[in-house]
Amino acid sequence: MTTRYHIWTVGCQMNEADSDKLAAGFNKLGYEPTEQPEQADVVVVNTCAVRQKAEDRAYSYLGYLRKLKEQRNGDLKLAVMGCMVGPRTDALRQRLPFVDVFAQPQDFEQVLAAVAPEADLGGEFWPATFPEPTGPTAFVPVIHGCDKFCTYCIVPYRRGRERSRPVDDVVREVEYLAESGVAEVTLLGQTVEAYGKDFGDGTDLADLFYAIHDIDGIKRIRFLTSYPKDMTERIIRSVAELPKVCEHFNVPVQAGHNDILGTMRRGYTIEEYRYWVERIRDIVPNCSVSTDVIVGFCGETDQHFQSTHDLLEELRFDKVHVAAYSPRPGTIAWRKIEDDVPQTVKMERLHAVEELQERIARELNATLAGTVQEVLVEGEKDGKFTGRSRTNKIVHFSGHADFGEVVDVRIEATSPWSLQGSQVDIVSPVD
Numbered sequence: 001m002t003t004r005y006h007i008w009t010v011g012c013q014m015n016e017a018d019s020d021k022l023a024a025g026f027n028k029l030g031y032e033p034t035e036q037p038e039q040a041d042v043v044v045v046n047t048c049a050v051r052q053k054a055e056d057r058a059y060s061y062l063g064y065l066r067k068l069k070e071q072r073n074g075d076l077k078l079a080v081m082g083c084m085v086g087p088r089t090d091a092l093r094q095r096l097p098f099v100d101v102f103a104q105p106q107d108f109e110q111v112l113a114a115v116a117p118e119a120d121l122g123g124e125f126w127p128a129t130f131p132e133p134t135g136p137t138a139f140v141p142v143i144h145g146c147d148k149f150c151t152y153c154i155v156p157y158r159r160g161r162e163r164s165r166p167v168d169d170v171v172r173e174v175e176y177l178a179e180s181g182v183a184e185v186t187l188l189g190q191t192v193e194a195y196g197k198d199f200g201d202g203t204d205l206a207d208l209f210y211a212i213h214d215i216d217g218i219k220r221i222r223f224l225t226s227y228p229k230d231m232t233e234r235i236i237r238s239v240a241e242l243p244k245v246c247e248h249f250n251v252p253v254q255a256g257h258n259d260i261l262g263t264m265r266r267g268y269t270i271e272e273y274r275y276w277v278e279r280i281r282d283i284v285p286n287c288s289v290s291t292d293v294i295v296g297f298c299g300e301t302d303q304h305f306q307s308t309h310d311l312l313e314e315l316r317f318d319k320v321h322v323a324a325y326s327p328r329p330g331t332i333a334w335r336k337i338e339d340d341v342p343q344t345v346k347m348e349r350l351h352a353v354e355e356l357q358e359r360i361a362r363e364l365n366a367t368l369a370g371t372v373q374e375v376l377v378e379g380e381k382d383g384k385f386t387g388r389s390r391t392n393k394i395v396h397f398s399g400h401a402d403f404g405e406v407v408d409v410r411i412e413a414t415s416p417w418s419l420q421g422s423q424v425d426i427v428s429p430v431d
């Protein structure tokens with residue numbers, strides 16, 4: 001009889017990539033995926049602990065799974081994986097006694113060994129098992145873990161120190177994805193420009209771009225997430241030089257005042273941050289830059305927040321991912337720094353950033369009206385195609401494209417969140 005598995009995922013792109021990798025491991029064992037947990041023999045809950053909301057969602061889903069398992073008299077294997085699982089699992093086991101196995105992020109073997117102890121994984125599971133793509137785009141983790149220990153962040157405790165995958169490994173995976181129809185890969189790392197530092201031989205992210213650039217079938221290369229201190233001129237120049245590498249940088253600033261950056265232990269000053277954004281814009285003209293901001297961090301006064309607001313106004317990012325601070329158990333801030341900004345103030349600041357960014361994004365996107373953008377076709381909805389421009393803008397358009405194709409779209413209307421247009425058959429040069 002076929003064994004079915006279901007994987008539920010919350011959190012960042014790295015978690016999505018981990019779930020895809022785990023699915024590839026299940027497939028290797030002959031298991032079949034199912035969209036319905038009710039039809040599964042094994043359910044894996046791949047969790048995120050970066051925000052309280054993500055944890056709440058996982059607990060609520062696990063409540064549903066507990067009932068499902070009871071209805072089936074225990075005949076359902078449950079695994080909890082990801083950033084909610086620390087090195088010590090006693091508290092989790094106490095809270096979730098019906099769960100069969102707990103595994104830290106990327107501890108795939110722990111999950112597989114628990115649900116299929118007889119399986120021979122051959123010790124080569126990690127480097128030789130590639131996820132099955134589900135569309136024309138795919139995430140490829142290239143560096144795991146993080147060494148930065150920002151005071152608010154749980155990631156280094158869960159994902160460990162920075163470890164880069166060998167260049168050959170990544171090349172093999174990208175070749176496999178290209179043969180399977182993938183046209184765009186996004187190279188992932190918590191701090192992606194740290195790629196190669198642990199090799200100690202000077203290899204960097206630019207070398208990785210060059211190594212995968214000429215793989216047949218790959219039309220676009222993206223990369224996430226940038227950490228300002230790991231940025232280098234060489235990496236920025238490689239983005240400008242290599243036609244397949246898209247001109248989009250996601251460089252989290254997190255706060256606009258040096259006092260708060262210091263409390264966060266981000267490891268850079270606003271002046272250094274500004275320098276790198278300016279270098280990016282000088283070397284890669286017409287690029288887009290997005291950022292992440294946390295409002296209401298410990299000790300953030302009105303004046304500190306005003307500095308963040310001013311910085312966003314000055315640097316005019318294409319997109320800002322904003323979150324209100326909430327202490328995460330196990331982090332330095334949770335242990336040592338008072339969460340002293342009232343929730344109402346946090347929400348006011350969050351809304352102020354959203355409002356400001358909506359205006360800026362509206363203005364920036366409006367300048368694209370009438371231009372022709374290269375769009376990689378990713379999907380179709382309500383009779384329109386959907387894809388992204390090289391600068392990562394979502395584009396909805398009418399036309400006659402195939403998924404995975406890169407087409408030219410003339411932009412006819414814009415909003416803060418997307419561009420709309422029609423496919424054109426003849427390319428016009430874009431300034």
Ligand code: SF4
Pocket residue numbers: 146147148149150153154155156190191227
């Ligand atoms: S750089 Fe800071 S915020 Fe980003 S994953 Fe590492 S510790 Fe967390």
